[in-house]
Amino acid sequence: MRALCWTGVNELSVENVPDPGLLNRQDAVVKVTASSTCGSDLHLLDGYVPTMMAGDVLGHEFVGEVVETGPDVRERRVGERVTVCSIIGCGRCHYCKEGLWSLCDNSNPNPGFLETSNGHAGAAIFGYSHALGGFAGSHAEYVRVPYADVNAFPVPENVPDASAVFASDAVPTGWMGADLGEVGPGDVVAVWGCGGVGQMATLASLRMGADRVIAIDRFPERLAMAAEMGADVLDYGDVDVLEALKELTGGRGPDVCIEAVGMESHGTGAQYAYDRVKHALRLQTDRGLSLRQAIHACRKGGVVSVLGVYLGVVDKFPMGAVMNKGLTLRGAQQHGHRYIPMILDRMSKGEIDASPLLTHPMRLEDGSRGYELFKKKQDGCVRAVFRP
Amino acid sequence: MLVAGAAAVAGIALVRAARSAPPNPDGWFAVTVETEPSRLTGPDRPDELARLSERHEVRIKPAPGGRGSEIAVREADGETRDRVRKLKQLLETGEVLLVDQQPEGHRTPLGRVGVPAFRHLTRKGVR
Incomplete structure (x- = not known):
């Protein structure tokens, strides 16, 4: 598949990378239909977040369609349109149960860096460095979603991708x-x-x-x-x-x-x-x-x-x-799971419309240009959103 | 950048070491798990916990405030700490989360060595 990779400080390239598969029984694979740039990506792009490595797939704010589910996925179904929270929660640890999803104890398999620098590690985030889990990001045709039942949220039919994509991060944050x-x-x-x-x-x-x-x-x-x-x-x-x-x-x-x-x-x-x-x-x-x-x-x-x-x-x-x-x-990093169902419901009722944020819809192939526009705030860019 | 990150971890660890007493080799590594202590004791306890008990002193006690159980393992090296974390994942979520076969673009020679090294370092620790 095609994916937008970080290749060095202020360097991006669209590359052919292996398709993601189901690694755990609670995983789903989502076909990405829209994936947004986010201001926090700029810290990665600019080289301020250590533990990025050339070849890492960027992107954490996205919407798409479930195309594959693991045997222990109970709620999500193939064909469902979902917004996926940028923060990965397990849904079962004490913090997730308390609604403090970005403090999840279990979703970051690489906790040592943050335990050393901060005392404790929080949740993993898609496409957000190896210290934050090392999960491949969403600026790609497909993305693997761990603990899919708790991290992927069905999108009401009348909510367009242009708004639903921001229910992943910008709106709940x-x-x-x-x-x-x-x-x-x-x-x-x-x-x-x-x-x-x-x-x-x-x-x-x-x-x-x-x-x-x-x-x-x-x-x-x-x-x-x-x-x-x-x-x-x-x-x-x-x-x-x-x-x-x-x-x-x-x-x-x-x-x-x-x-x-x-x-x-x-x-x-x-x-x-x-x-x-x-x-x-x-x-x-x-x-x-x-x-x-x-x-x-x-x-x-x-x-x-x-x-x-x-x-x-x-x-x-x-x-x-x-x-x-x-x-x-x-x-905090966003405790998105607390708010996303309410936000999608309000979007469906017309009470929230996040689509004005999407100033620059772009092809994934134009990812590098999209980040340049976004970073430099050129051409009135608030968010460039890629459609793989 | 990965190297810079590893250097930062090492740097912070050095500062910590300089500021505090050296880690006690007889010290305990502890995690809190969302499960009742009764599930962790007795003949039906998880196999991995039984295996840990063969080589380590293991202490189980209820966590305050209804937060489940505290599992503490004595003289836990990096490998053992990783096993304890995975045990917690298994008990709470029913599976050990895998991340080692992710889609990735072209890795430089440094990256091909650095990514596995970083994973090892951040799972099994710098102490």
Whole structure:
């Protein structure tokens, strides 16, 4: 089959690779019909996530059709159209049972790296380095899905691939950001980053009854998309974000600050220059500009909800602000399984439409070009989605 | 990158070693399993647990808060820790998850050696 492989820092190629098969009795093989680029792929592409190896198949956000099932698959059927959660859960360990799916004890067969760096390993993720399980990704014609009964979700007939593909990751991740912040009526929510996840965190906050959502980015088309949903927007290139947020919230600061940027945060000024230099020299693993800003901006006693991917250590982390302002700091890789059935149901009822994120439908063969457009935010690209 | 990753693991391990006392060779490797202790003791216990008990001291006790059972194995080397993890997988999910025959593109000579080496390192540990 054809698959989009990582071949080196900022290098991709479409190659012929072996078809996946059933390795375990609870596996299914899914024929991929749409597979999205994701901002977290850029950390892999840019070489910031160690344990990538030339030849690894990328991609973790996808929808497709079940074409083969193992003998112990009970719920999924051949021919079923499914969204597959980017996070692989086993469904039986303590964490999965508690709904903390991205902390699954059993899905990552290579736990040593994360146990050493973080103390414990979490769940595996499709196409996301050998430290995160070493599972082949979804930018391919077919993908093997372990524990298929719990990781693949039937898609209602009236939900198109263009929306269902984002039920795999962007929508549940955004939803979780608002959920971890316990967003409710009367809240003012600020969202850093208007990529796919930030847009969906904005949407979720509005659906949960937030009084106001303030979306922060620098790209006009992304700010316009958030404004279209009903958010107020701030262009951090034009305004002092901390001052603007104080002004917009009567001096309090946002009740919930959702950080949807991650370890390659951009910004302005001396702090950004400092971060870029340290990051380029590998003296820190993560650039924490937007995270620091979220912590500084958050109201006393508020919640900072971290969705952006961080790998290791953040320099100049403002622990004093966290402690002295009584903040709650929450974060996780998405516990997608908690939200995906609800999200697909809402998509079916017309309450959620994620398809505006899909700005660039492309052939898998154009994968390298798709990532270039996506990474450089060219041509208004929010998400390039491949149709193998 | 894989080499960089392995170097990072080794680096972190070195820092850990420098900061703390050396691992106790008589130490225990423990996992918590979603199953009742009664399933892990007595003549009907899993075969793999019986085999582990032949060469290691094994301690089973209930986990607090209804979280199943704690299995602790003494003097567990890398191979043994891998076996304990697989036992947990088997008990909880009914199978040991395989990942070694994944679709992959062209591997460089470094990759052909590095991928199996990394898997060994991250399953059987750096200690």
